Amino acid sequence: MRYLVLSDIHSNLEALEEALRFKDYDEILVLGDLVGYGANPNECVERVRALQPRAVIRGNHDKVACGIDSGDFFVSHALVAAIWTREQLSDDNIDYLRNLVAGPLAIDEYVTIAHGAPGDEDAYILSPQEAENHFWQFTTPICLIGHTHVAQLYAMNKMKLDVAAASDGLQLELVLDGVHRYMLNPGSVGQPRDGDARGAFMVLDTTKRIAEYHRFVYDIATAQTKIRNAGMPEFLAQRLAQGR
Numbered sequence: 244m245r246y247l248v249l250s251d252i253h254s255n256l257e258a259l260e261e262a263l264r265f266k267d268y269d270e271i272l273v274l275g276d277l278v279g280y281g282a283n284p285n286e287c288v289e290r291v292r293a294l295q296p297r298a299v300i301r302g303n304h305d306k307v308a309c310g311i312d313s314g315d316f317f318v319s320h321a322l323v324a325a326i327w328t329r330e331q332l333s334d335d336n337i338d339y340l341r342n343l344v345a346g347p348l349a350i351d352e353y354v355t356i357a358h359g360a361p362g363d364e365d366a367y368i369l370s371p372q373e374a375e376n377h378f379w380q381f382t383t384p385i386c387l388i389g390h391t392h393v394a395q396l397y398a399m400n401k402m403k404l405d406v407a408a409a410s411d412g413l414q415l416e417l418v419l420d421g422v423h424r425y426m427l428n429p430g431s432v433g434q435p436r437d438g439d440a441r442g443a444f445m446v447l448d449t450t451k452r453i454a455e456y457h458r459f460v461y462d463i464a465t466a467q468t469k470i471r472n473a474g475m476p477e478f479l480a481q482r483l484a485q486g487r
């Protein structure tokens with residue numbers, strides 16, 4: 244099975260459309276945060292729905308946008324965007340977001356998906372220590388995670404943890420022997436934060452046993468103009484060009 248793995252789309256339609264030019268996959272997995280920050284929440288939700296992914300789980304921004312969470316804990320620019328998003332979303336799309344399941348969600352014998360940490364959908368895995376603490380919270384050899392917007396890989400062999408930033412074009416060979424285990428973050432489709440402004444996605448091929456990290460150039464200027472025209476914080480437009 245070749246899974247196209249999309250995470251943290253964040254209402255960025257220009258980035259989503261560019262990512263979807265990639266066609267070499269069997270099924271789609273979406274790791275949450277379809278909305279928030281960008282200016283096309285309805286369009287992005289509808290685009291994802293039409294793709295009929297194998298699985299979609301919710302992210303923290305999805306929860307605030309559809310009213311499951313208040314967003315009191317969000318920083319101000321995120322909350323402004325979440326409130327704007329909630330006002331824009333159609334009732335139908337709000338319903339769709341409300342009914343998204345929480346991770347972790349096991350997909351098949353190899354793969355679990357989660358938005359944040361495997362054991363806590365709202366927790367960020369930013370360090371090897373945090374990664375190590377979460378390896379026991381999923382049972383498959385691979386857990387795909389999002390939330391940090393940073394393409395990353397954590398590989399565990401017995402008690403030894405390897406950590407690496409995942410660069411464009413990296414093809415990680417997966418050892419599926421019951422001993423090696425992986426936590427893989429594809430990076431963000433619509434708001435990368437690893438200093439590379441290009442959008443990110445992953446292809447996880449469980450047959451060939453390879454995780455491919457992809458980056459793609461998209462029309463950042465148009466996405467920025469839409470954010471400014473929507474009256475959202477300028478920072479949200481600028482950060483797209485910086486990949487921060």
Ligand code: ZN
Nearest residue numbers: 251276302390
């Ligand atoms: Zn996110």
